Amino acid sequence: MRNIWILTSINIKRHIIVVFLSLFCAAILCVILYFTGIMVVEKTTALVSVGVLDYDKSPLSEDMKRYLTQKLDYRLLENYTYDQLSMELIDKKLSIIIEIPSDFYSRTLAGNKPEVVVTSLQDYENSAFVQAYINSYLGSIRLLAAGAEGDPAVFDRMLMDYQKNDITISKNRAAEFDETEMRQKSGFINSIGFFLMVVFIISYALANLLDEDRLSGVFRRVQLTPVKPAQYLIGSGIFGAVLCGGQIIIFNLYIKWNDLNIGLPIPLVVLLMSLFSLFTICLSMTVALATKSKNAILSVIIGFSTVGCILGGAYFPIDMAPKTLQNLGRIMPQYWFMDAIRRLQEDNTAVIYPNIIILCLFIILTFLAGAVIFAQDYKKS
Amino acid sequence: MLRIIKKVEITTKIRKVWFLMDNPMDKDKPFLYFITKTAAALSSIVMFLSAEAGITVAVIAALSFICVFMLELLLEQTKVRLMGLRITLILSLLACFFLGIIELFPLFIVLLVHLLDITVEERMFYLFLGFGLFLAFILYPPSLLSSVITVLLIVLLLYGRYLLASLKRLGELNDQHKDTIKELGDKLNDVKRLTKTLKYTTSAEERNRIAARIHDQVGHGISGSIILLEAALLVMKDDQQKAAQSIQKAIANLRTGVDEIRTALREERVEHYLIGINDIKALLEEFKINYNKSVELKTSGDLDRISLEVWTCIHDNLKECLTNTLKHSAASRFHLSIDVFQKIIKVEYKDNGTNQEEFVKGLGLEAMEERTVNAKGRCFFRKDEQGFTVTNIFTY
Incomplete structure (x- = not known):
């Protein structure tokens, strides 16, 4: 446990730029939440x-x-x-x-x-x-x-x-809406879509870190110390969790602080964001273990992020897309994340347990995939 | 005693398990099954959708199955692989029953094949598989789509198994060949070492033999002559006639010694034609071994008539021709003939090259010509369908 803690703190010190990048991303999300809401309201009204x-x-x-x-x-x-x-x-x-x-x-x-x-x-x-x-x-x-x-x-x-002889026409809005509420909800749904993109930037940084450690021989040197390879991986994973956690906390604190009406309870938002972050951490570690170059890492993570976000409806809803494309989107974790958020925004009492289970299964799957690759590499070495 | 036998048996078993894990088939087979089972699990989503079941349930079911299959891959790396694999497979089969065997029919069949593969012996595998498939299709008749997917997956899986088995066989063959090559390489190194040792020993023996002969035949004579000369020196003042006799004897002794040295050297000296032809033979032999080409040497007449200068020229020209054969001719055979006639010596270097290009006299061939002229000879080149021929004619 002590080794894991040491590794995590060393990682934070060694990669302070990544920590700042994570905080910067959180700030960007808050800005997106504020401005996209205004844009949507302006466009609508x-x-x-x-x-x-x-x-x-x-x-x-x-x-x-x-x-x-x-x-x-x-x-x-x-x-x-x-x-x-x-x-x-x-x-x-x-x-x-x-x-x-x-x-x-x-x-x-x-x-x-x-x-x-x-x-x-x-x-x-x-x-x-x-x-x-x-x-x-x-x-x-x-x-x-x-x-x-x-x-x-x-x-x-x-x-x-x-x-x-002016005839007065009485006009009524087809749907009554609160402009502030609409701004906040629209801003949130847009910023959460961007969160899915931003969290993959952290994921890429983490995978890159592991790859750099492998190329520069840090991983081999760690193997010579009492620190076990599994502890090294857990330490790196916790570092990733710290990066994503910081982002999630800042984003949700901003919502709480400004008392924004996002249409769903903040604890649920934190839970969903944490689950998705865990998934990306596991994915980044699996990709770092499975690929042999930085270019490959970049291609896989950016590819998965872009395709997943588009198919998962993170940038825009896919209800109008062909049925086949919609079904394809359902094998992406982004879809289940966005689906849970949208359903909760529509109805606070919506049942999202299946979405949570699916996200958990994605986490387990990527974790197991990483474990299999790690075990094979370890056996070979 | 029984304990020792049991221990040896256990060790052999463990070795066997690790050997199985290390060979390519058993390393890749789990991946083959993983891919097939994952494909079957994903196809179950389609089956659920066609049965108008909820997509969420289908996705959860498929993801759960894939997680279990991934866990199986992880178990492959542990010592409890077989036991763990059997448990997860049986649980997965039960889950198929529970969730709906009609929708999960392809997955059910693939799981059944995997279970049979790790449970039944190889020779009984296909028998059990046929029986199992027959029963499954009779008891739970699948839809057309399900049948098509199942058949496709089974065919691909069995073909994959076959390919892996072939890979294993070829791998074993490759290992055998590697062992043979290593063995032959070791033998070749031994022979090289032996040749080197023999060369050294032979030359040392030869030196010893010559030294002994000189010592035996010349040493004694010279020693006797020294004694006679010393005796002559002692009696020179008193008896000059006796001294003169001693000196005469010493002179005779030394002359005999010098004659013996000459005879010995004549006997030891190798005829220079033998040096020349042996050199040529060595060169051809080396070419044959290094480049795997067929070589032929024919001689006729009295080779002793060939001067050292001509041998040197033949040797250098042969080296040039062999190089040209390798570089330009793409020939498989090289022929050298040396014929000594009454007035001339004819040397012919010939290969069976198939190069159709017109030959251009380069530096090599010009140098060959120059060497032959210097050795009082003439050089001719000819290229035809039979190959490339260089002919040297020397006069003596």
Whole structure:
């Protein structure tokens, strides 16, 4: 036990940069939690931007634009060319482009339906809504035009009266939400996704440390001392646990300190994060024992981290992905970790024991794999 | 006595176990089974999904099985491997029954094969396996997908076993060959040492023999002459005639001694043609052994007529030809003929090279020509389908 403690403290002293890296990563996670939450809220509650090309510039077209901004809360982008608006649309900064034709006023006055063109690339839902609103507006205006019987002066007067006779539209949100709560929950779910990436950086550092010890002969020198190889490995594992533990503590203290409503109890978050960290520690030790070069370690860990996080839904939910891909994701521990977090956020009373069991099984599996490789190497040596 | 016999038996058993663990088949077999069982466990997820069972249960079951299989691999490194393996296999089989043998049918069969492999003797293995498979398929008829997966896994597993057995056999053969090579290498070293010793002993013996002959035949004569000369010196003043007789005798003794030395040296000296032909034979023999080529030497006529200068030239030219044969000809056979006629000596160096390229007279061949001219001879080169030939003609 004393040897293990000595090895752990020596590792901390020898690799103080890695310790600082771990703390820095924890700080990064806190920053991500704060900023991504804000970003998500801004994105969710922002007004829908619509580009307008008004070729008519008549009182009627002005009235329609007023209807879109004041009544329907759209943000209109005017005074741009079609090419500029197209670029904005391609960059997804715009939802749709509305083109008001030059004969908009005259055709409406004549009792015909004008050709208002609505262009959309992806936001078809919003496009359909805008089209419906414009049709509704034009339906009302056509009634005014019929009343004016083609006389522009009468039509303008009737339009002005119509504008004065403002009909109040009562608007209700489809879903009520607390902006702060949403910011905190979204920030947490995003930062926890990044945690899965960050913890693999620590894992890589640990595997690299073991590999360096092997290449520089430290491991062989340790074998000549009363310290047993297993003790050396346990010492290195504890060092990894210290690195990950520090990260977990800082991250959760930040949540606790700021009293953030993340939607699930902090002890459960700590438990899940600890289990996943243990898994990465075991994995890093297994990889370090199984591979022969630093490049191989980097490839395996980064490969597993990236593929696992994508398939496991750490960066974005995989509910929309094909069923086969979703099933493939289920053999990744990242999936079960994220699944537990998401389910707990949705329902605090959700049963996540299977997820915990699966994470534990992954830990046992990687630990046993490392033990098998270690036993074989030890027997050979 | 019984105790000693028992102890020896136990030691032999332990050695046998460790030997089994060290040979490639028994080292790789657990990995083969691990991979097959893992594949079967993962396929069980598909089976569970097709049976519309929960994915979580399937993943937990598969992961638990894989953990147990990994534990088995770890047990392989310990002394309780067989016992531990049997226990884990039986527990895994029971778990298959408990969790649903229909969904876990491929895994059940692979586990059964593994259990049979470590329990039944090799010659009975296939018999038991056939019987076990037959029973399993009759008692728990699997779905089509399950049957296909099972058959595929079994075929791959048995093929893997076969390959490992072949590997083991080849490994053993390789070990035997290594032993033979080592034995032959040792013998070769012994022969080399013996040759060296024999050379040294022969030369020492020869030196001793010559020394003894000189001592026996010349030493006594010289010693006698010294005594006679000393006697002559003593009586020179009183009896000059007697002194002169003694001196005459000493002179005769010394002359006889010198004649004997000449005779002895003539007898000991080796004819120079013998030195030359032996040198050539040694060179060819060395070439034959080192490069595994067939060599042939033919001589005719009186070799004693060949001067030392010509022997030197033949020797150097032969070395050059042998080098060229190795470098350019890709020949398998080399032939050297030395014919001594009445007025000329003809030496022919010939190989059966298959190189189709046109030969270019390089530095080596030019040096050969120069050497032959210096030894009052001429040099000719010829290349045809039969190979490459160099002919030297010397006059004497």
